[in-house]
Amino acid sequence: MNPNIIKAAIGGGVATGVALVAAPLIVGAMGFTAAGISAGSIAAKMMSAAAIANGGGVAAGSIVAVLQSIGAAGLSFVAKVGLAFVCGPVGALIGLKIP
Template sequence: MVLLTIGLAVAGGVVSTLGVPAALGALGFTSAGIAAGSAAAAWMSSYGGAVASGSLLAVCQSIGAAGLGAAGTAIGAAAGVISSILFL
């Protein structure tokens, strides 16, 4: 049981750290900006051209463009580990 818990915790950390940027990329948040014709572009068009700084769309684009960064990676890994243990 302990090995299962450790394995799930590690898996949760890895999935959350690598999965978030990959999922955002698949939605159209890229390092070059929001991809035309993507789900991200449709979401952005719903804002009418005025995306507020700090909004969820802006945060997703920031992660898509630059990655999670050190703090985001640490928080994502910790969240993955905690959620894996809590939902065991």
């Protein structure tokens, strides 16, 4: 089998796996948690700015609302597919550059 195909497959798999694990961890570290937004966190500052910009509320579908949804429930199936769709080919290209 062609070694480039093996390197691309490994790179794509690793990149996708890392993205699917890292994304929820990063969102949680920002302060978007299952219990709500953590006081004093980056998430709290983002929520405050969004509320000020929207006259006191956080708009549905805004970045703050989406990140809180991820923090509370994890990534949706569609989000996981999207990450895999983007990260897989990028990882494959990186894998091809490894000697």
